[in-house]
Amino acid sequence: MELSQLKIFKAVADQGSIIRASELLHCVPSNITNRIKLLERELGAPLFIRKGRGLIISPSGRLFLGYVNRILSLCEESQRALDPASAPSGKLKIGAIESAAIGRLPKLLSKFHQLYPSVQMQFSTGNWTQLSNEVLSHDLDGAIIAVKPEHPDIESVEIYMEELVLIASPDMGWIHEPHDLNGIDIFMWPEGCPYRKKLVNWLQRHEVSSPITSIASYGTILGCVSSGAGVSLVPKGVCEQFSRGGSLSEYVFEDLLPVKNYFVFNKNVEFHHAKDKFAELLQAEFKDLRCGF
Incomplete structure:
Protein backbone atom coordinates (compact mmCIF):
# COMPACT_ATOMS: atom_id res chain seq x y z
CA MET A 1 0.00 0.00 0.00
CA GLU A 2 1.48 3.31 -1.10
CA LEU A 3 0.65 6.88 -0.14
CA SER A 4 -0.09 7.69 -3.78
CA GLN A 5 -2.75 4.95 -3.84
CA LEU A 6 -4.45 6.47 -0.81
CA LYS A 7 -4.49 9.90 -2.46
CA ILE A 8 -6.03 8.38 -5.61
CA PHE A 9 -8.66 6.53 -3.56
CA LYS A 10 -9.58 9.70 -1.68
CA ALA A 11 -9.87 11.71 -4.90
CA VAL A 12 -12.22 9.13 -6.44
CA ALA A 13 -14.27 8.91 -3.21
CA ASP A 14 -14.55 12.70 -2.96
CA GLN A 15 -15.33 13.23 -6.66
CA GLY A 16 -17.54 10.19 -7.12
CA SER A 17 -16.05 9.71 -10.58
CA ILE A 18 -12.83 8.35 -12.03
CA ILE A 19 -12.98 10.92 -14.83
CA ARG A 20 -13.25 13.86 -12.45
CA ALA A 21 -10.54 12.36 -10.19
CA SER A 22 -8.22 11.99 -13.21
CA GLU A 23 -8.71 15.66 -14.07
CA LEU A 24 -7.96 16.65 -10.49
CA LEU A 25 -4.84 14.46 -10.28
CA HIS A 26 -3.69 15.14 -13.88
CA CYS A 27 -3.38 11.50 -14.86
CA VAL A 28 -5.20 9.18 -17.28
CA PRO A 29 -8.39 7.42 -16.10
CA SER A 30 -6.99 3.96 -16.90
CA ASN A 31 -4.13 4.49 -14.45
CA ILE A 32 -6.57 5.43 -11.71
CA THR A 33 -8.75 2.39 -12.45
CA ASN A 34 -5.75 0.05 -12.28
CA ARG A 35 -4.48 1.57 -9.00
CA ILE A 36 -7.92 1.25 -7.39
CA LYS A 37 -8.17 -2.42 -8.49
CA LEU A 38 -4.71 -3.14 -7.03
CA LEU A 39 -5.73 -1.51 -3.75
CA GLU A 40 -8.95 -3.51 -3.57
CA ARG A 41 -7.00 -6.70 -4.27
CA GLU A 42 -4.52 -5.88 -1.51
CA LEU A 43 -7.28 -5.07 1.00
CA GLY A 44 -9.42 -8.03 -0.05
CA ALA A 45 -12.57 -5.91 -0.16
CA PRO A 46 -14.43 -3.83 -2.79
CA LEU A 47 -14.02 -0.10 -2.18
CA PHE A 48 -16.57 1.03 -4.79
CA ILE A 49 -19.78 -0.32 -6.30
CA ARG A 50 -19.83 0.13 -10.07
CA LYS A 51 -23.15 1.52 -11.24
CA GLY A 52 -23.27 2.28 -14.94
CA ARG A 53 -20.55 4.81 -15.64
CA GLY A 54 -20.49 6.04 -12.08
CA LEU A 55 -19.11 4.79 -8.79
CA ILE A 56 -20.71 4.55 -5.37
CA ILE A 57 -18.45 4.06 -2.39
CA SER A 58 -19.06 0.71 -0.68
CA PRO A 59 -19.49 0.17 3.08
CA SER A 60 -15.89 -1.13 3.18
CA GLY A 61 -14.83 1.94 1.21
CA ARG A 62 -16.52 4.30 3.71
CA LEU A 63 -14.73 2.56 6.58
CA PHE A 64 -11.41 2.71 4.74
CA LEU A 65 -11.94 6.39 3.85
CA GLY A 66 -11.98 7.31 7.55
CA TYR A 67 -8.53 5.81 8.01
CA VAL A 68 -7.23 7.35 4.78
CA ASN A 69 -8.33 10.82 5.88
CA ARG A 70 -6.48 10.39 9.18
CA ILE A 71 -3.34 9.05 7.49
CA LEU A 72 -3.18 11.88 4.96
CA SER A 73 -3.90 14.45 7.65
CA LEU A 74 -1.01 13.11 9.77
CA CYS A 75 1.30 13.22 6.74
CA GLU A 76 0.43 16.87 6.19
CA GLU A 77 0.89 17.61 9.89
CA SER A 78 4.33 15.96 9.90
CA GLN A 79 5.39 18.08 6.92
CA ARG A 80 4.24 21.24 8.70
CA ALA A 81 6.03 20.19 11.89
CA LEU A 82 9.32 19.76 10.03
CA ASP A 83 9.00 23.00 8.11
CA PRO A 84 11.29 25.56 9.79
CA ALA A 85 8.94 28.33 8.65
CA SER A 86 5.90 26.78 10.33
CA ALA A 87 4.74 27.27 13.91
CA PRO A 88 5.97 24.59 16.35
CA SER A 89 3.54 21.79 17.18
CA GLU A 163 22.40 34.48 42.75
CA LEU A 164 22.44 32.81 46.15
CA VAL A 165 20.72 34.25 49.21
CA LEU A 166 21.11 33.19 52.83
CA ILE A 167 17.72 33.29 54.54
CA ALA A 168 16.79 33.26 58.22
CA SER A 169 13.92 34.19 60.48
CA PRO A 170 14.05 37.83 61.69
CA ASP A 171 13.76 36.42 65.23
CA MET A 172 17.27 34.96 64.92
CA GLY A 173 18.86 38.41 64.92
CA TRP A 174 21.25 39.88 62.36
CA ILE A 175 23.85 37.70 60.63
CA HIS A 176 26.90 39.89 60.02
CA GLU A 177 29.48 37.36 58.86
CA PRO A 178 29.91 33.62 58.16
CA HIS A 179 31.06 32.91 61.74
CA ASP A 180 27.64 33.97 63.02
CA LEU A 181 26.39 30.66 61.57
CA ASN A 182 28.53 28.48 63.84
CA GLY A 183 26.36 25.82 65.46
CA ILE A 184 23.15 26.98 63.73
CA ASP A 185 21.07 24.32 61.97
CA ILE A 186 21.11 24.61 58.18
CA PHE A 187 18.42 23.14 55.95
CA MET A 188 19.50 22.22 52.41
CA TRP A 189 18.68 19.88 49.56
CA PRO A 190 20.41 16.45 49.79
CA GLU A 191 24.02 15.91 48.73
CA GLY A 192 24.53 16.27 45.00
CA CYS A 193 22.74 19.61 44.88
CA PRO A 194 25.13 22.23 43.40
CA TYR A 195 23.78 24.92 45.75
CA ARG A 196 24.52 22.73 48.77
CA LYS A 197 28.03 22.07 47.45
CA LYS A 198 28.58 25.80 47.08
CA LEU A 199 27.48 26.37 50.70
CA VAL A 200 29.62 23.53 52.10
CA ASN A 201 32.72 24.85 50.35
CA TRP A 202 31.98 28.36 51.63
CA LEU A 203 31.55 27.17 55.22
CA GLN A 204 34.79 25.17 55.04
CA ARG A 205 36.67 28.15 53.65
CA HIS A 206 35.52 30.25 56.62
CA GLU A 207 36.04 27.38 59.10
CA VAL A 208 32.39 27.38 60.11
CA SER A 209 30.93 24.21 61.62
CA SER A 210 27.16 23.81 61.38
CA PRO A 211 24.90 20.73 61.09
CA ILE A 212 23.13 20.38 57.73
CA THR A 213 19.74 18.69 57.50
CA SER A 214 18.75 17.30 54.10
CA ILE A 215 15.26 18.23 52.88
CA ALA A 216 14.21 17.67 49.28
CA SER A 217 11.56 20.39 49.17
CA TYR A 218 11.91 24.15 49.05
CA GLY A 219 8.46 24.55 50.57
CA THR A 220 9.52 22.54 53.62
CA ILE A 221 12.89 24.29 53.83
CA LEU A 222 11.22 27.70 53.78
CA GLY A 223 8.75 26.55 56.44
CA CYS A 224 11.54 25.41 58.76
CA VAL A 225 13.46 28.65 58.30
CA SER A 226 10.36 30.82 58.81
CA SER A 227 9.68 29.06 62.11
CA GLY A 228 13.13 30.03 63.37
CA ALA A 229 14.51 26.48 63.37
CA GLY A 230 17.56 27.39 61.29
CA VAL A 231 18.82 28.98 58.09
CA SER A 232 19.22 28.01 54.44
CA LEU A 233 20.98 29.08 51.26
CA VAL A 234 18.53 29.33 48.37
CA PRO A 235 18.55 30.60 44.79
CA LYS A 236 17.36 34.19 44.50
CA GLY A 237 14.49 33.11 42.23
CA VAL A 238 13.09 30.88 44.97
CA CYS A 239 13.58 33.60 47.57
CA GLU A 240 11.64 36.09 45.45
CA GLN A 241 8.70 33.71 45.25
CA PHE A 242 8.45 32.99 49.00
CA SER A 243 9.94 35.82 51.02
CA ARG A 244 7.09 38.31 50.87
CA GLY A 245 5.69 40.19 53.84
CA GLY A 246 8.91 40.33 55.88
CA SER A 247 8.71 36.72 57.05
CA LEU A 248 12.38 36.15 56.16
CA SER A 249 15.63 38.07 56.49
CA GLU A 250 17.91 37.88 53.45
CA TYR A 251 21.70 38.07 53.36
CA VAL A 252 24.03 38.21 50.38
CA PHE A 253 27.76 37.51 50.74
CA GLU A 254 30.15 38.62 48.01
CA ASP A 255 32.18 35.42 48.08
CA LEU A 256 29.08 33.24 47.61
CA LEU A 257 29.23 33.49 43.85
CA PRO A 258 26.24 32.88 41.53
Whole structure:
Protein backbone atom coordinates (compact mmCIF):
# COMPACT_ATOMS: atom_id res chain seq x y z
CA MET A 1 0.00 0.00 0.00
CA GLU A 2 1.48 3.31 -1.10
CA LEU A 3 0.65 6.88 -0.14
CA SER A 4 -0.09 7.69 -3.78
CA GLN A 5 -2.75 4.95 -3.84
CA LEU A 6 -4.45 6.47 -0.81
CA LYS A 7 -4.49 9.90 -2.46
CA ILE A 8 -6.03 8.38 -5.61
CA PHE A 9 -8.66 6.53 -3.56
CA LYS A 10 -9.58 9.70 -1.68
CA ALA A 11 -9.87 11.71 -4.90
CA VAL A 12 -12.22 9.13 -6.44
CA ALA A 13 -14.27 8.91 -3.21
CA ASP A 14 -14.55 12.70 -2.96
CA GLN A 15 -15.33 13.23 -6.66
CA GLY A 16 -17.54 10.19 -7.12
CA SER A 17 -16.05 9.71 -10.58
CA ILE A 18 -12.83 8.35 -12.03
CA ILE A 19 -12.98 10.92 -14.83
CA ARG A 20 -13.25 13.86 -12.45
CA ALA A 21 -10.54 12.36 -10.19
CA SER A 22 -8.22 11.99 -13.21
CA GLU A 23 -8.71 15.66 -14.07
CA LEU A 24 -7.96 16.65 -10.49
CA LEU A 25 -4.84 14.46 -10.28
CA HIS A 26 -3.69 15.14 -13.88
CA CYS A 27 -3.38 11.50 -14.86
CA VAL A 28 -5.20 9.18 -17.28
CA PRO A 29 -8.39 7.42 -16.10
CA SER A 30 -6.99 3.96 -16.90
CA ASN A 31 -4.13 4.49 -14.45
CA ILE A 32 -6.57 5.43 -11.71
CA THR A 33 -8.75 2.39 -12.45
CA ASN A 34 -5.75 0.05 -12.28
CA ARG A 35 -4.48 1.57 -9.00
CA ILE A 36 -7.92 1.25 -7.39
CA LYS A 37 -8.17 -2.42 -8.49
CA LEU A 38 -4.71 -3.14 -7.03
CA LEU A 39 -5.73 -1.51 -3.75
CA GLU A 40 -8.95 -3.51 -3.57
CA ARG A 41 -7.00 -6.70 -4.27
CA GLU A 42 -4.52 -5.88 -1.51
CA LEU A 43 -7.28 -5.07 1.00
CA GLY A 44 -9.42 -8.03 -0.05
CA ALA A 45 -12.57 -5.91 -0.16
CA PRO A 46 -14.43 -3.83 -2.79
CA LEU A 47 -14.02 -0.10 -2.18
CA PHE A 48 -16.57 1.03 -4.79
CA ILE A 49 -19.78 -0.32 -6.30
CA ARG A 50 -19.83 0.13 -10.07
CA LYS A 51 -23.15 1.52 -11.24
CA GLY A 52 -23.27 2.28 -14.94
CA ARG A 53 -20.55 4.81 -15.64
CA GLY A 54 -20.49 6.04 -12.08
CA LEU A 55 -19.11 4.79 -8.79
CA ILE A 56 -20.71 4.55 -5.37
CA ILE A 57 -18.45 4.06 -2.39
CA SER A 58 -19.06 0.71 -0.68
CA PRO A 59 -19.49 0.17 3.08
CA SER A 60 -15.89 -1.13 3.18
CA GLY A 61 -14.83 1.94 1.21
CA ARG A 62 -16.52 4.30 3.71
CA LEU A 63 -14.73 2.56 6.58
CA PHE A 64 -11.41 2.71 4.74
CA LEU A 65 -11.94 6.39 3.85
CA GLY A 66 -11.98 7.31 7.55
CA TYR A 67 -8.53 5.81 8.01
CA VAL A 68 -7.23 7.35 4.78
CA ASN A 69 -8.33 10.82 5.88
CA ARG A 70 -6.48 10.39 9.18
CA ILE A 71 -3.34 9.05 7.49
CA LEU A 72 -3.18 11.88 4.96
CA SER A 73 -3.90 14.45 7.65
CA LEU A 74 -1.01 13.11 9.77
CA CYS A 75 1.30 13.22 6.74
CA GLU A 76 0.43 16.87 6.19
CA GLU A 77 0.89 17.61 9.89
CA SER A 78 4.33 15.96 9.90
CA GLN A 79 5.39 18.08 6.92
CA ARG A 80 4.24 21.24 8.70
CA ALA A 81 6.03 20.19 11.89
CA LEU A 82 9.32 19.76 10.03
CA ASP A 83 9.00 23.00 8.11
CA PRO A 84 11.29 25.56 9.79
CA ALA A 85 8.94 28.33 8.65
CA SER A 86 5.90 26.78 10.33
CA ALA A 87 4.74 27.27 13.91
CA PRO A 88 5.97 24.59 16.35
CA SER A 89 3.54 21.79 17.18
CA GLY A 90 3.47 18.34 18.75
CA LYS A 91 4.79 17.20 22.13
CA LEU A 92 7.60 18.93 24.02
CA LYS A 93 8.96 17.13 27.11
CA ILE A 94 10.88 19.50 29.39
CA GLY A 95 12.35 18.87 32.84
CA ALA A 96 13.87 21.20 35.44
CA ILE A 97 15.40 21.22 38.89
CA GLU A 98 12.88 22.43 41.46
CA SER A 99 14.56 25.80 42.03
CA ALA A 100 14.15 26.67 38.35
CA ALA A 101 10.62 25.28 38.25
CA ILE A 102 9.58 27.41 41.24
CA GLY A 103 11.60 30.55 40.78
CA ARG A 104 12.19 31.14 37.09
CA LEU A 105 9.90 29.13 34.83
CA PRO A 106 6.22 29.79 35.69
CA LYS A 107 5.95 33.03 33.68
CA LEU A 108 8.10 31.66 30.87
CA LEU A 109 6.00 28.50 30.52
CA SER A 110 2.86 30.62 30.34
CA LYS A 111 4.41 32.85 27.68
CA PHE A 112 5.57 29.85 25.63
CA HIS A 113 2.04 28.43 25.67
CA GLN A 114 0.64 31.76 24.48
CA LEU A 115 3.19 31.97 21.66
CA TYR A 116 2.91 28.33 20.56
CA PRO A 117 -0.52 26.95 21.55
CA SER A 118 -0.15 23.93 19.24
CA VAL A 119 2.72 22.56 21.34
CA GLN A 120 1.68 20.03 24.00
CA MET A 121 4.04 20.69 26.89
CA GLN A 122 4.89 17.87 29.31
CA PHE A 123 6.81 19.25 32.30
CA SER A 124 8.52 17.40 35.15
CA THR A 125 11.04 18.06 37.92
CA GLY A 126 13.98 16.06 39.25
CA ASN A 127 17.59 16.32 40.36
CA TRP A 128 20.26 17.17 37.82
CA THR A 129 21.56 13.60 37.46
CA GLN A 130 18.10 12.20 36.81
CA LEU A 131 17.25 14.93 34.32
CA SER A 132 20.54 14.49 32.44
CA ASN A 133 19.94 10.75 32.14
CA GLU A 134 16.42 11.35 30.82
CA VAL A 135 17.82 13.72 28.19
CA LEU A 136 20.32 11.04 27.17
CA SER A 137 17.60 8.37 26.90
CA HIS A 138 15.31 10.75 24.94
CA ASP A 139 12.68 10.64 27.69
CA LEU A 140 13.10 14.42 27.83
CA ASP A 141 13.64 16.81 24.94
CA GLY A 142 15.50 19.23 27.20
CA ALA A 143 16.10 20.18 30.83
CA ILE A 144 17.16 23.13 33.00
CA ILE A 145 19.87 22.15 35.49
CA ALA A 146 22.57 23.88 37.54
CA VAL A 147 25.46 21.59 36.55
CA LYS A 148 27.12 21.41 33.14
CA PRO A 149 27.13 17.73 32.08
CA GLU A 150 30.34 16.31 30.64
CA HIS A 151 28.69 13.58 28.54
CA PRO A 152 29.66 13.85 24.85
CA ASP A 153 26.04 13.39 23.69
CA ILE A 154 24.68 16.30 25.75
CA GLU A 155 24.77 19.86 24.48
CA SER A 156 24.45 22.67 27.04
CA VAL A 157 23.58 26.35 26.71
CA GLU A 158 24.02 28.79 29.59
CA ILE A 159 20.70 30.53 30.26
CA TYR A 160 21.21 32.49 33.50
CA MET A 161 23.36 33.04 36.58
CA GLU A 162 21.46 32.28 39.78
CA GLU A 163 22.40 34.48 42.75
CA LEU A 164 22.44 32.81 46.15
CA VAL A 165 20.72 34.25 49.21
CA LEU A 166 21.11 33.19 52.83
CA ILE A 167 17.72 33.29 54.54
CA ALA A 168 16.79 33.26 58.22
CA SER A 169 13.92 34.19 60.48
CA PRO A 170 14.05 37.83 61.69
CA ASP A 171 13.76 36.42 65.23
CA MET A 172 17.27 34.96 64.92
CA GLY A 173 18.86 38.41 64.92
CA TRP A 174 21.25 39.88 62.36
CA ILE A 175 23.85 37.70 60.63
CA HIS A 176 26.90 39.89 60.02
CA GLU A 177 29.48 37.36 58.86
CA PRO A 178 29.91 33.62 58.16
CA HIS A 179 31.06 32.91 61.74
CA ASP A 180 27.64 33.97 63.02
CA LEU A 181 26.39 30.66 61.57
CA ASN A 182 28.53 28.48 63.84
CA GLY A 183 26.36 25.82 65.46
CA ILE A 184 23.15 26.98 63.73
CA ASP A 185 21.07 24.32 61.97
CA ILE A 186 21.11 24.61 58.18
CA PHE A 187 18.42 23.14 55.95
CA MET A 188 19.50 22.22 52.41
CA TRP A 189 18.68 19.88 49.56
CA PRO A 190 20.41 16.45 49.79
CA GLU A 191 24.02 15.91 48.73
CA GLY A 192 24.53 16.27 45.00
CA CYS A 193 22.74 19.61 44.88
CA PRO A 194 25.13 22.23 43.40
CA TYR A 195 23.78 24.92 45.75
CA ARG A 196 24.52 22.73 48.77
CA LYS A 197 28.03 22.07 47.45
CA LYS A 198 28.58 25.80 47.08
CA LEU A 199 27.48 26.37 50.70
CA VAL A 200 29.62 23.53 52.10
CA ASN A 201 32.72 24.85 50.35
CA TRP A 202 31.98 28.36 51.63
CA LEU A 203 31.55 27.17 55.22
CA GLN A 204 34.79 25.17 55.04
CA ARG A 205 36.67 28.15 53.65
CA HIS A 206 35.52 30.25 56.62
CA GLU A 207 36.04 27.38 59.10
CA VAL A 208 32.39 27.38 60.11
CA SER A 209 30.93 24.21 61.62
CA SER A 210 27.16 23.81 61.38
CA PRO A 211 24.90 20.73 61.09
CA ILE A 212 23.13 20.38 57.73
CA THR A 213 19.74 18.69 57.50
CA SER A 214 18.75 17.30 54.10
CA ILE A 215 15.26 18.23 52.88
CA ALA A 216 14.21 17.67 49.28
CA SER A 217 11.56 20.39 49.17
CA TYR A 218 11.91 24.15 49.05
CA GLY A 219 8.46 24.55 50.57
CA THR A 220 9.52 22.54 53.62
CA ILE A 221 12.89 24.29 53.83
CA LEU A 222 11.22 27.70 53.78
CA GLY A 223 8.75 26.55 56.44
CA CYS A 224 11.54 25.41 58.76
CA VAL A 225 13.46 28.65 58.30
CA SER A 226 10.36 30.82 58.81
CA SER A 227 9.68 29.06 62.11
CA GLY A 228 13.13 30.03 63.37
CA ALA A 229 14.51 26.48 63.37
CA GLY A 230 17.56 27.39 61.29
CA VAL A 231 18.82 28.98 58.09
CA SER A 232 19.22 28.01 54.44
CA LEU A 233 20.98 29.08 51.26
CA VAL A 234 18.53 29.33 48.37
CA PRO A 235 18.55 30.60 44.79
CA LYS A 236 17.36 34.19 44.50
CA GLY A 237 14.49 33.11 42.23
CA VAL A 238 13.09 30.88 44.97
CA CYS A 239 13.58 33.60 47.57
CA GLU A 240 11.64 36.09 45.45
CA GLN A 241 8.70 33.71 45.25
CA PHE A 242 8.45 32.99 49.00
CA SER A 243 9.94 35.82 51.02
CA ARG A 244 7.09 38.31 50.87
CA GLY A 245 5.69 40.19 53.84
CA GLY A 246 8.91 40.33 55.88
CA SER A 247 8.71 36.72 57.05
CA LEU A 248 12.38 36.15 56.16
CA SER A 249 15.63 38.07 56.49
CA GLU A 250 17.91 37.88 53.45
CA TYR A 251 21.70 38.07 53.36
CA VAL A 252 24.03 38.21 50.38
CA PHE A 253 27.76 37.51 50.74
CA GLU A 254 30.15 38.62 48.01
CA ASP A 255 32.18 35.42 48.08
CA LEU A 256 29.08 33.24 47.61
CA LEU A 257 29.23 33.49 43.85
CA PRO A 258 26.24 32.88 41.53
CA VAL A 259 25.70 29.43 40.02
CA LYS A 260 25.27 28.96 36.27
CA ASN A 261 22.08 27.31 35.10
CA TYR A 262 21.99 25.50 31.75
CA PHE A 263 19.49 24.27 29.22
CA VAL A 264 20.66 20.82 28.12
CA PHE A 265 19.51 18.62 25.25
CA ASN A 266 20.61 15.57 23.30
CA LYS A 267 22.87 16.69 20.44
CA ASN A 268 21.93 13.59 18.40
CA VAL A 269 18.45 15.03 17.79
CA GLU A 270 19.06 17.08 14.65
CA PHE A 271 15.68 18.82 14.42
CA HIS A 272 13.05 19.61 17.04
CA HIS A 273 11.24 22.83 16.18
CA ALA A 274 9.39 23.20 19.51
CA LYS A 275 12.54 22.52 21.56
CA ASP A 276 14.54 25.04 19.54
CA LYS A 277 11.90 27.74 20.08
CA PHE A 278 11.80 26.94 23.81
CA ALA A 279 15.59 27.36 24.01
CA GLU A 280 15.37 30.68 22.13
CA LEU A 281 12.73 31.95 24.56
CA LEU A 282 14.82 30.89 27.56
CA GLN A 283 17.82 32.86 26.34
CA ALA A 284 15.74 35.90 25.44
CA GLU A 285 13.77 36.02 28.70
CA PHE A 286 16.80 35.56 30.96
CA LYS A 287 19.25 37.73 29.04
CA ASP A 288 19.57 40.22 31.91
CA LEU A 289 20.36 37.44 34.40
CA ARG A 290 23.08 36.16 32.09
CA CYS A 291 24.72 39.43 31.10
CA GLY A 292 24.69 41.07 34.52
CA PHE A 293 27.67 39.11 35.84
